[in-house]
Amino acid sequence: MGFFTKDTDQDKWKDKYLKLFDEQQKLAITESEKQALLCKTIIRLSLAASGFDAQLDAHLQSIRDHLERGIDSNALKQDLENFATALGDINTLSSGKPSPGTGLLFDFLLRQYTSTAHQAALQALKAVSESSEAVNHEQLFGTILAIINTDLSAADASDVMANQIDIKIVSGQLLRLLDGIDIPTVFSQQAQTVKQELLAVNSPTPFRVVLDKSIDLLLKVKQHNQLERQDIDKFLTHITEQLTELGQTVHGASESAMESELMRSRLDQSVSAQMEALQISSSNATKLESLKEIINERLMCITLEIQDHTQKETVHRKKTQLQLEELTLKVKHMEAESRELKLKLELANAQALRDALTGLPNRLAYEERLQNEFARWKRYHMPLSMIIWDIDLFKRVNDEFGHKYGDEVLKIISKKLSEHCRETDFVSRFGGEEFTMLLPNTDKQMAIRLANQLRYIIEQTDFNFNGKQFTPITISCGVTEFIADDSAETAFDRADNALYKAKQQGRNLCCDD
Structure with missing residues (x-):
């Protein structure tokens, strides 16, 4: 009975061993098939990737050659490492142009992700990558991962795309705006810094900071221009007031001259009348004494008229002299202000035509x-x-x-x-x-x-x-x-x-x- 039990146990272990051996053979065959399939896949992918870069093509050919020795080949591992290094170098030195493989990548993604939101986001991103003169591949792939790893609604899709589209567009428009306006010299260094940051920014977080700096600079320029405009308004108001006063002074001097002319005319008329009366009285006089009295009386009147005229003429001459001196001072003051304004305008014009950083004409x-x-x-x-x-x-x-x-x-x-x-x-x-x-x-x-x-x-x-x-x-x-x-x-x-x-x-x- 004991002997029968021993043979039975041996048969059980034998059956278990044979079963495990069969399973192992099946696993080995399956693994071999997988490796063969993997080799074929790598070869096909390498053939598909050929033609994009001569340096990469050499590595891809070497990889295909070593795949014949199996996937565990040490030489194959070294080839893969060399290929990864070359690919990294080419990506670093890339000029930023979209590669031909980008279209294949998007075609594959569009077949895999068929929801409306994914399709809209991927199509929009593809259009941007094809139309952009310079493509940041790291940002492009990051945006792709954000799209495919997220359950996108329509709003989510537009949010993801905002980082790829709006930053470039807004940065470019801000640069055009800053280049197109006259930046006051006091803000030239700040403007230069903002321009450089706008050129370098490529992600949302720093872009918001640069956008705030740009808006702050534009507000400062606007405020500075408003203050300058106020100063100009004040200066023009001051000049207008001075011209009004100048006109009044000239008018006063003109009136004084006219009044003096009128007084001289009256004096002439009075003297002429006195002389005419004297002539008439002399011709009618019969005695010498009465003639003397008539002559003395008329001469006294004439003398009084001349004295009165002389006094009034002196007063008017002094008044006119004061007006002319005041007028001269005002003209000199206006000439000095005009020279100062001319110098300021020449300096402002020269600064407006010069680049603040380099000193070259702008x-x-x-x-x-x-x-x-x-x-x-x-x-x-x-x-x-x-x-x-x-x-x-x-x-x-x-x-x-x-x-x-x-x-x-x-x-x-x-x-x-x-x-x-x-x-x-x-x-x-x-x-x-x-x-x-x-x-x-x-x-x-x-x-x-x-x-x-x-x-x-x-x-x-x-x-x-x-x-x-x-x-x-x-x-x-x-x-x-x-x-x-x-x-x-x-x-x-x-x-x-x-x-x-x-x-x-x-x-x-x-x-x-």
């Missing part, structure tokens, strides 16, 4: 000079060229070293452009890191040569600020020459397109249209 000065040069070009048909400059990767300078260092870079480049251009050339700061140059009596070939000389000078410049050095800092430009039927706008657009071509071809270049 955009308003550029537009005035462009009108003059354009009119001269149309009249005399002498060649006229335009150059638009832009500092390469200037945002990286601000991000890595701060806006103060960026301001120093702007000052140095402004100084170099101003010092090394010709005396007849006009260089101005157009806005941000952009500069413009007008070159009278210069054709396109000569302008290209001059531009390359300036570009080389900037390239060879050492940029140091408080021990920090960021070299090389380079600058690119677009060049054009005014041609028949041109307008200022069409010439500017051609130069701007040439600048874009220089950026696309690798930067640190001068391209013509």
Whole structure:
């Protein structure tokens, strides 16, 4: 009985072992199938990703080759690490343009997330990514995750999209507004700081802070302009009062002169009447004594008339003299105020036409000079060229070293452009890191040569600020020459397109249209 029990236990263990062995074989087969499927999937994905970048293509080919040895290959692990590193480097150096794979990503997401809210949010985000000139991939992917990981209502979808759309639009409009208004000198540094922060902001929290700063700056500018307007109103009121007083003084002096003339006329008439009466009385007199009395009486009357006139004339002369002295003082006072106002206006005009940070002529000065040069070009048909400059990767300078260092870079480049251009050339700061140059009596070939000389000078410049050095800092430009039927706008657009071509071809270049 005991022997039977022992054989039975052995059979049970044997059956259990065989069962486990079968299960293990099945698991091994399943795992092998999964690995094969995974290898196929990776190969297909690598083939789909080929063609976007030559550096990545080499890594993808190596990955496909090593997949033949199995998924546990050490070489495959190393290839995957190298691929991840290369992908990170390319993402860091990306120019911000949407990659071709972005459309495939959105097509996949739209098939996976079919709710109305998800579809609306993803479609809107796709449209933004395709239309934007510069795409922040980190922000783009963060927004995608926010959409797909949230149960979106219609309101939620628009809230998620606000971060992607409104920040860029509002920042751009604020920059245009700040560039388009005259910033008083006292606020120039604050305005420069706000502009740099608007260029750098890319998330909602700091954007709200920068938006508050922008509104605060605009309110200060408005208040400053209102105070200036009040001062001008007061000055004009004061001038009006002075002119009124001046008019009254002149009127008084004129009345005194007329009164003096009237008194002299009366004296003449009186003397003439006395002489006529004397003549008549003399002709009728028969005795010498009576004639003497008549003559003495008439002479006495004439003397009294002359004395009275003399006294009145003296009083009027003194009054007129006082009026003339008062008038002279008022005119001198008004001349002094006029000179002071002229100096203030000249200073204000000079400040309005100068960029506060770099000291170069600003955009308003550029537009005035462009009108003059354009009119001269149309009249005399002498060649006229335009150059638009832009500092390469200037945002990286601000991000890595701060806006103060960026301001120093702007000052140095402004100084170099101003010092090394010709005396007849006009260089101005157009806005941000952009500069413009007008070159009278210069054709396109000569302008290209001059531009390359300036570009080389900037390239060879050492940029140091408080021990920090960021070299090389380079600058690119677009060049054009005014041609028949041109307008200022069409010439500017051609130069701007040439600048874009220089950026696309690798930067640190001068391209013509």
